[in-house]
Amino acid sequence: MMKERKILLSESDIPDKWYNIVADMPNKPLPPLHPVTREPIGPEALGGLFPEELVRQEVTMDRWVDIPDEVRNIYSIWRPTPMYRAYGLEKALDTPAKIYYKYEGVSPSGSHKPNTAVPQAYYNKQAGVKRITTETGAGQWGSALSFACQHFDIECEVYMVRLSYDHKPYRKIMMNTWGAKVFPSPSEATEVGRKILAENPNTTGSLGIAISEAIERATSTPNTKYALGSVLNHVKLHQTIIGLEAIKQMEKAGDMPDIVIAPFGGGSNFAGLAFPFLRLNMVEGRNIRCIASEPTSCPKLTKGVFRYDFGDTVGMTPLLPMYTLGHNFVPAPIHAGGLRYHGAGVIVSQLLRDQLIEATSHDNLEVFEAGITFARAEGIIPAPEATHGIATAIREAQKCKEEGTSKTILFNLCGHGNFDMKAYEDYFAGKIVKHELTDEDIQKSLSQLDTPIIPDR
Amino acid sequence: MMKERKILLSESDIPDKWYNIVADMPNKPLPPLHPVTREPIGPEALGGLFPEELVRQEVTMDRWVDIPDEVRNIYSIWRPTPMYRAYGLEKALDTPAKIYYKYEGVSPSGSHKPNTAVPQAYYNKQAGVKRITTETGAGQWGSALSFACQHFDIECEVYMVRLSYDHKPYRKIMMNTWGAKVFPSPSEATEVGRKILAENPNTTGSLGIAISEAIERATSTPNTKYALGSVLNHVKLHQTIIGLEAIKQMEKAGDMPDIVIAPFGGGSNFAGLAFPFLRLNMVEGRNIRCIASEPTSCPKLTKGVFRYDFGDTVGMTPLLPMYTLGHNFVPAPIHAGGLRYHGAGVIVSQLLRDQLIEATSHDNLEVFEAGITFARAEGIIPAPEATHGIATAIREAQKCKEEGTSKTILFNLCGHGNFDMKAYEDYFAGKIVKHELTDEDIQKSLSQLDTPIIPDR
Ligand SMILES: Cc1ncc(COP(=O)(O)O)c(C=O)c1O
Ligand SMILES: Cc1ncc(COP(=O)(O)O)c(C=O)c1O
Numbered sequence: 001m002m003k004e005r006k007i008l009l010s011e012s013d014i015p016d017k018w019y020n021i022v023a024d025m026p027n028k029p030l031p032p033l034h035p036v037t038r039e040p041i042g043p044e045a046l047g048g049l050f051p052e053e054l055v056r057q058e059v060t061m062d063r064w065v066d067i068p069d070e071v072r073n074i075y076s077i078w079r080p081t082p083m084y085r086a087y088g089l090e091k092a093l094d095t096p097a098k099i100y101y102k103y104e105g106v107s108p109s110g111s112h113k114p115n116t117a118v119p120q121a122y123y124n125k126q127a128g129v130k131r132i133t134t135e136t137g138a139g140q141w142g143s144a145l146s147f148a149c150q151h152f153d154i155e156c157e158v159y160m161v162r163l164s165y166d167h168k169p170y171r172k173i174m175m176n177t178w179g180a181k182v183f184p185s186p187s188e189a190t191e192v193g194r195k196i197l198a199e200n201p202n203t204t205g206s207l208g209i210a211i212s213e214a215i216e217r218a219t220s221t222p223n224t225k226y227a228l229g230s231v232l233n234h235v236k237l238h239q240t241i242i243g244l245e246a247i248k249q250m251e252k253a254g255d256m257p258d259i260v261i262a263p264f265g266g267g268s269n270f271a272g273l274a275f276p277f278l279r280l281n282m283v284e285g286r287n288i289r290c291i292a293s294e295p296t297s298c299p300k301l302t303k304g305v306f307r308y309d310f311g312d313t314v315g316m317t318p319l320l321p322m323y324t325l326g327h328n329f330v331p332a333p334i335h336a337g338g339l340r341y342h343g344a345g346v347i348v349s350q351l352l353r354d355q356l357i358e359a360t361s362h363d364n365l366e367v368f369e370a371g372i373t374f375a376r377a378e379g380i381i382p383a384p385e386a387t388h389g390i391a392t393a394i395r396e397a398q399k400c401k402e403e404g405t406s407k408t409i410l411f412n413l414c415g416h417g418n419f420d421m422k423a424y425e426d427y428f429a430g431k432i433v434k435h436e437l438t439d440e441d442i443q444k445s446l447s448q449l450d451t452p453i454i455p456d457r
Numbered sequence: 458m459m460k461e462r463k464i465l466l467s468e469s470d471i472p473d474k475w476y477n478i479v480a481d482m483p484n485k486p487l488p489p490l491h492p493v494t495r496e497p498i499g500p501e502a503l504g505g506l507f508p509e510e511l512v513r514q515e516v517t518m519d520r521w522v523d524i525p526d527e528v529r530n531i532y533s534i535w536r537p538t539p540m541y542r543a544y545g546l547e548k549a550l551d552t553p554a555k556i557y558y559k560y561e562g563v564s565p566s567g568s569h570k571p572n573t574a575v576p577q578a579y580y581n582k583q584a585g586v587k588r589i590t591t592e593t594g595a596g597q598w599g600s601a602l603s604f605a606c607q608h609f610d611i612e613c614e615v616y617m618v619r620l621s622y623d624h625k626p627y628r629k630i631m632m633n634t635w636g637a638k639v640f641p642s643p644s645e646a647t648e649v650g651r652k653i654l655a656e657n658p659n660t661t662g663s664l665g666i667a668i669s670e671a672i673e674r675a676t677s678t679p680n681t682k683y684a685l686g687s688v689l690n691h692v693k694l695h696q697t698i699i700g701l702e703a704i705k706q707m708e709k710a711g712d713m714p715d716i717v718i719a720p721f722g723g724g725s726n727f728a729g730l731a732f733p734f735l736r737l738n739m740v741e742g743r744n745i746r747c748i749a750s751e752p753t754s755c756p757k758l759t760k761g762v763f764r765y766d767f768g769d770t771v772g773m774t775p776l777l778p779m780y781t782l783g784h785n786f787v788p789a790p791i792h793a794g795g796l797r798y799h800g801a802g803v804i805v806s807q808l809l810r811d812q813l814i815e816a817t818s819h820d821n822l823e824v825f826e827a828g829i830t831f832a833r834a835e836g837i838i839p840a841p842e843a844t845h846g847i848a849t850a851i852r853e854a855q856k857c858k859e860e861g862t863s864k865t866i867l868f869n870l871c872g873h874g875n876f877d878m879k880a881y882e883d884y885f886a887g888k889i890v891k892h893e894l895t896d897e898d899i900q901k902s903l904s905q906l907d908t909p910i911i912p913d914r
Contacts, residue, residue, distance in 0.1 A: 108836035170878035379565035
């Protein structure tokens with residue numbers, strides 16, 4: 001008898017509701033503050049950027065939010081995603097732990113990002129929006145949104161940091177293939193862009209500039225809105241589809257995780273897998289450890305402070321209560337571009353503050369070693385972001401071996417590495433170096449903050 | 458109620474036998490001939506290159522060949538592969554036809570190639586082989602074999618045409634990630650390679666040279682064998698896993714195809730999908746049309762002759778009875794590198810000769826248009842080879858629309874295009890041109906042949 005590797009669901013198992021953890025949180029997130037007046041602000045501040053339904057989802061207290069049938073229909077292109085029992089990895093580690101992973105790389109763009117891109121495009125379509133603008137760094141989010149907009153016949157404009165635009169042409173072509181317009185940022189298409197280009201025609205751009213361009217277009221062009229691929233509450237809400245499926249799959253496997261792990265950028269894929277399991281902790285009194293994995297070079301959860309800070313580098317967004325390294329913090333140029341964000345989403349930050357979740361970090365070399373161990377044992381070559389979750393899973397599995405305990409570990413393999421082979425090339429060429437931050441570096445960045453602090457309760 | 462898009466099987470549905478069509482063919486393939494004496498030769502001629510069991514499979518008349526449990530176990534990393542009902546494409550084409558596709562791109566290396574790489578590595582392991590050598594052009598086959606060898610702890614040496622080695626570094630790194638050694642061919646590792654390099658240090662190599670290098674290493678190094686990724690009978694045999702699963706899936710969908718379509722390089726992915734359906738024609742008297750899709754720039758099936766010819770360009774292999782454009786034929790440098798082979802496998806050639814299958818061709822522009830239509834309607838970006846099957850499916854679906862008939866069409870989506878974005882870039886840049894061959898060009902190549910002709914019956 002062969003042991004089954006994959007735990008599969010059928011399309012009728014695709015959940016019909018997303019889970020909103022705010023309804024169950026013992027301490028609700030603190031309100032955002034106006035960037036200038038520093039007074040609490042309401043959701044109406046977001047109305048110019050996002051369609052009404054997404055603004056509503058950003059602040060809803062409803063425990064469950066219906067997933068529209070049209071969204072589930074597009075989800076069914078790649079969902080339910082498979083869960084794997086990692087027999088190969090268990091053997092390679094010679095661990096008594098049982099390891100499972102949920103594989104989000106089967107989506108057309110290769111990561112978890114379409115889980116929110118599709119509903120975002122859908123609600124924009126419902127609101128009569130004709131064009132969505134966004135920024136993208138390495139291209140994961142831009143390609144997910146291009147794919148989603150294509151399905152609803154919405155124009156998609158992506159401002160791609162020029163450095164990536166020049167160095168990662170394949171992500172750009174992927175977006176074109178799905179019909180999106182991709183601009184190297186800074187671009188001639190916006191005032192911000194033209195101004196920066198006039199001053200510095202050879203700039204390689206930055207995510208901050210790209211955000212400004214996308215927002216300028218969204219606010220200055222008719223029927224145009226903006227979309228964001230992580231951090232915000234509605235993004236995390238949409239990603240809970242991952243964990244809701246995972247619970248069904250664990251039940252099907254007759255198992256339940258002791259430890260749930262996911263890489264952490266802005267927090268949406270972590271939230272996506274972990275929140276439905278946290279619900280079991282809060283509602284059923286379970287004791288599942290949920291661990292967020294971040295790079296040692298961008299350790300907002302493990303070394304940052306819980307404080308109000310801006311979501312962007314320029315300081316234009318509302319002030320959000322979050323774990324942060326300071327909005328001016330510039331992380332080392334690691335390949336896991338999706339994890340290079342200075343802050344953490346509001347909900348996840350509150351959960352960490354309340355010790356309902358844990359966080360850990362891994363250096364750059366450790367994650368590549370983990371990624372290669374995984375690729376050889378399981379076949380799939382992981383995205384650099386995803387290797388962080390693998391590294392944490394390996395660490396926990398090794399602990400099981402040392403302690404002689406058999407825990408059940410589940411992690412989120414949030415993307416494949418087909419577009420990241422350059423990172424592996426650098427690894428084999430010995431070019432991957434540890435990017436440890438000193439505590440002084442972190443203090444230096446934090447000491448520049450003059451945003452409101454949040455007193456201990 | 459949502460319509461289900463995917464027809465999924467569980468791992469216990471992975472077939473436990475491959476299907477050998479030779480057992481059911483009305484006319485068995487003619488024997489290979491010795492390249493010099495031109496006398497019929499037996500399987501022993503292959504013993505130096507391949508392990509005994511693969512040689513046995515090359516000539517077996519058994520209708521069914523058991524799939525070892527260890528092979529099925531590794532298959533289960535990605536098999537059973539999904540079958541999709543192409544609702545999006547049907548809508549885009551506004552056709553009454555029902556279109557299904559079997560998606561082989563979910564394998565770790567992204568195509569159907571691991572279906573044979575895994576059993577080939579397995580039988581080599583059983584025979585005590587320590588190292589397998591092979592050649593690769595664009596890299597699909599080399600990466601599939603690297604993945605497979607990794608699982609059986611066999612060393613894998615890949616000779617990669619230098620032009621690809623330099624231009625497609627990501628496929629090379631993928632192979633490294635799975636532990637293979639990749640040499641730019643010609644290389645310093647072989648006598649053939651050294652000789653060619655001495656004469657012409659800057660040569661960009663060719664598939665013919667890479668084959669010679671891989672074979673030299675296999676025949677001159679202890680415990681070393683060679684592996685081939687298409688054309689041969691045992692390769693086609695292993696690929697029938699595709700069609701055997703597809704029949705179960707069509708039955709599950711309560712449907713059966715009128716037309717089965719697959720791209721055609723050496724013939725293994727076509728064989729893989731079509732042979733089990735051809736069995737239904739031969740055994741149950743069904744009337745399923747099986748169509749092979751080739752590029753107009755390499756039209757061996759639609760414009761070649763049925764004749765004895767060499768499998769390689771140099772003229773070292775046995776003479777095989779096949780449809781061919783002549784072993785010196787050099788196809789235009791289309792992006793669908795896997796379809797640039799001058800001949801067709803022996804079994805498929807005999808089936809075409811006997812009019813049990815059909816063939817059609819598409820020009821380079823038509824296939825890219827088909828590929829982009831597909832990517833926008835269905836999400837998945839197809840490999841350039843795979844777009845040929847899509848183009849045939851679209852053509853047949855449009856015929857249905859014109860005729861007002863509703864046929865059921867099934868095609869093999871044999872690989873994704875994540876490593877082929879350069880091809881799409883060229884398309885968007887207007888650099889994809891038709892590569893029509895004139896009949897004179899073909900005649901010129903064929904007129905150089907002095908190999909034995911095969912008289913009409
Ligand atoms: C493959 C991959 N994994 C993880 C992340 C980080 O995810 P999140 O921002 O949801 O924490 C990203 C973000 O771009 C990504 O592309
Ligand atoms: C993606 C893909 N499709 C199709 C083919 C051609 O397949 P076959 O040689 O089995 O006819 C190849 C061969 O390399 C390939 O890589």
